[in-house]
Amino acid sequence: MKAVLITGTSIAQAQGKEHGKLSAKYKDSVAVCEMDESDMAALKIEPGQTVKVTSPYGSITVKAAKSREPRPGLVFIPVGPWANRLVGPETGGTGTPSYKGLEVEVEPAPGEKVPDLEELMAEARGGNEKW
Amino acid sequence: MVVVKNVLCSFCGCVCDDLEVSVEDNKITGVKYACALATEKFLHSQEERNPDPLMRADGGFRKVGLEEALDKAARILAEAKYPLLYGWSNTSCEAIKVGIELTEEVGGVLDNTATVCHGVGLEAIQDVGEPTGTLGKARHRADLIIYWGCNPSQAHIRHTTRYTAFTKGLFRSQRKDRKIVVVDVRKTVTSKTADLFLQIDPGKDYELLSALRMAVRDMEFETEAVAGVPVEKIEELAEMMVSCEFGMLFFGLGLTQSSAKNENIAAAISLVRDLNLKTKFLMLPMRGHYNVTGANKVALWQTGYPFAVDFSHGYPRFNPGETSAADLLVRGEVDAALVVASDPASHMPWAAVKNLANIPVAVVDPTLTATSLLADVRIPAAFNGIEYGGTVYRMDGVALKTRKFVEPPPNCLPDVEVLENILHKVRSLKEVA
Known part of the structure; x- marks a missing residue:
C-alpha cells in the first residue's frame, strides 16, 4: 500500500526516551507505525502485527498500530532510529532533512522481527558489537 | 522530606516555572504540577542511569576513570582535522559558551539540534x-x-x-x-x-x-x-x-x-x-528542548550565527547545507565528533548515522543514548535543572535560571565543568604538539 509518512513526537515517545533510550518502553513507543483502520483492514493486519515500511532511502520493520484519528493514506512513525531509516539524506541546502511527507510503501511482514536499538547501532558500525 | 517550590522545568521549550519537587535523602520522590512528560523526566532522572565513564574495547565497552575518559575526548578533538561539536539544546548557556570556545580552538563546526528542527x-x-x-x-x-x-x-x-x-x-x-x-x-x-x-x-x-x-x-x-x-x-x-x-x-x-x-x-x-x-x-x-533557544542565542551573540557555525577558516562561517550537521555527516566530511546532551544517532537520517558510527565520537550525556552506543568514549554528566543550575532560554527568548536540588551521582559533573576540562586538556595537547 502506498502512503504518506509523517514522523513526529508523541507523548509515549517522549516518555519512553526519558525512561531510557535502551529501555523496552522506548522501543515499544517509537518502533510503531500508526495507520488508519481502513488501511489496516485493506492490508489484512491487526494492531501489534509487524509491517515493513519502505521509502526510496531504506526500509524498516515496525509494529502496526491503529491511529487515534482517521486519515486514510497517511501513516505516522514517532521520531527515532526506526523512523530515520526511512528519512532521506537531502536537506535542500537548509540543513534540515525532510522528516515529514515521505512517500512510502507499507506491507505486511508476518514473522519478521522489529530490530532492537542495539542491533540498529551495531549495523551502523558494520556489525560485531557486543553491548 | 523537603518540598522544593517554584522549580523550573528542564523538559520542553515552555520551561514551566511552578513545579514542586519532593526530595527525601537526595532522592526525588514526587513532582507536582508537571506535565506527563516532565514527570517522567524528573522521576526517572535518578533511575536506570549508568554513571560510569566508558571507553570502547573489544567490540564493547570497559569502565574507566573520569580523568581517562576526559583525556580520550580531548585527544579525539585535538587529533581531528575537522570535528563536529553537536547537541547543546539540553544543557546550560554557560556550557554552550565553553563549547563555542572549544570549537574555535579545534577549528571545527558547532551545530545545535535546531539544525534539524527549527x-x-x-x-x-x-x-x-x-x-x-x-x-x-x-x-x-x-x-x-x-x-x-x-x-x-x-x-x-x-x-x-x-x-x-x-x-x-x-x-x-x-x-x-x-x-x-x-x-x-x-x-x-x-x-x-x-x-x-x-x-x-x-x-x-x-x-x-x-x-x-x-x-x-x-x-x-x-x-x-x-x-x-x-x-x-x-x-x-x-x-x-x-x-x-x-x-x-x-x-x-x-x-x-x-x-x-x-x-x-x-x-x-x-x-x-x-x-x-x-x-x-x-x-x-514551538521550540522542543528546554534550552534549544539558548543554544541559538548563545551561538548568535558569540559568533554572529545561530547554528551550523564553521570555524575551520579561523573565523565563524554559516552556510546551512554546507556547514550543517546532517549534511556534514551524510557527506562524510567531518572526521570526529563531540556530542553533548543530544542523540543524533536517534534523530538524524540513516545515511548520517552510518558515517557518525565510523568516526571517533565522544559523548557527554547524563544517560545512555543510541549515540553513546556508537561512541569511543562516553562521559557521564549531571542533569541541568536537577543536579546543577544554569541559564536557559524559554521558547520566547526569556532567560531563566534553573536550580540544583539533588546531588549528582559520583563522576557526573555539570556539562560546563566537563567542557572546561576538555578545553584545558586540548590546549595542553596542542602546546605539546
Whole structure:
C-alpha cells in the first residue's frame, strides 16, 4: 500500500526516551507505525502485527498500530532510529532533512522481527558489537 | 522530606516555572504540577542511569576513570582535522559558551539540534525579519491563537493551560475570550478543542499560507480548494485573522520539516507582516528542548550565527547545507565528533548515522543514548535543572535560571565543568604538539 509518512513526537515517545533510550518502553513507543483502520483492514493486519515500511532511502520493520484519528493514506512513525531509516539524506541546502511527507510503501511482514536499538547501532558500525 | 517550590522545568521549550519537587535523602520522590512528560523526566532522572565513564574495547565497552575518559575526548578533538561539536539544546548557556570556545580552538563546526528542527525558521528570519513577542503577550492579550503544524497536547502539554486557551490572562480570562485555530495534516487532540480546524494536504503549507495572504488582501480565488482546504474555510480563517484584536501564530515542525521548509516560515512571517497592516499579530516557534533557544542565542551573540557555525577558516562561517550537521555527516566530511546532551544517532537520517558510527565520537550525556552506543568514549554528566543550575532560554527568548536540588551521582559533573576540562586538556595537547 502506498502512503504518506509523517514522523513526529508523541507523548509515549517522549516518555519512553526519558525512561531510557535502551529501555523496552522506548522501543515499544517509537518502533510503531500508526495507520488508519481502513488501511489496516485493506492490508489484512491487526494492531501489534509487524509491517515493513519502505521509502526510496531504506526500509524498516515496525509494529502496526491503529491511529487515534482517521486519515486514510497517511501513516505516522514517532521520531527515532526506526523512523530515520526511512528519512532521506537531502536537506535542500537548509540543513534540515525532510522528516515529514515521505512517500512510502507499507506491507505486511508476518514473522519478521522489529530490530532492537542495539542491533540498529551495531549495523551502523558494520556489525560485531557486543553491548 | 523537603518540598522544593517554584522549580523550573528542564523538559520542553515552555520551561514551566511552578513545579514542586519532593526530595527525601537526595532522592526525588514526587513532582507536582508537571506535565506527563516532565514527570517522567524528573522521576526517572535518578533511575536506570549508568554513571560510569566508558571507553570502547573489544567490540564493547570497559569502565574507566573520569580523568581517562576526559583525556580520550580531548585527544579525539585535538587529533581531528575537522570535528563536529553537536547537541547543546539540553544543557546550560554557560556550557554552550565553553563549547563555542572549544570549537574555535579545534577549528571545527558547532551545530545545535535546531539544525534539524527549527533552524530553517532562523534562516527565514534572516531573510524576512521576526514579528515576535513573549508568551506573556499571548496569555494576556491574544484573542486569536493559531497552532500550525504543531500538537501541544502531545509535545508542549501545558502550553494551552499556561499561555493560551485555558489560562487566566489580564485582558483574556476565559476560553470563550479566545478563538483557537489548528492547521494540521491530521486531526489531533489539540484540533478537537479548536474553534476551527483546517486539515491540510501533507507538504502544502506554502500554498495555504500564500492563499491566506490573498484572502487577507481580499483577492478572488479561481479555484475551489487550496492544499486540500476549501476556499470558504480559507476565507473564514482570513476573516478571523483580520478581525481579531491580537493574534498569535504558533508553528511547529509540521511547518519547518515539510517540503518548502524555510520558505514555509518566510511565507508565514510575510502573512503576519501583512496582518499587522490591519490588526496586531505576532508569531512564535514551538521550540522542543528546554534550552534549544539558548543554544541559538548563545551561538548568535558569540559568533554572529545561530547554528551550523564553521570555524575551520579561523573565523565563524554559516552556510546551512554546507556547514550543517546532517549534511556534514551524510557527506562524510567531518572526521570526529563531540556530542553533548543530544542523540543524533536517534534523530538524524540513516545515511548520517552510518558515517557518525565510523568516526571517533565522544559523548557527554547524563544517560545512555543510541549515540553513546556508537561512541569511543562516553562521559557521564549531571542533569541541568536537577543536579546543577544554569541559564536557559524559554521558547520566547526569556532567560531563566534553573536550580540544583539533588546531588549528582559520583563522576557526573555539570556539562560546563566537563567542557572546561576538555578545553584545558586540548590546549595542553596542542602546546605539546
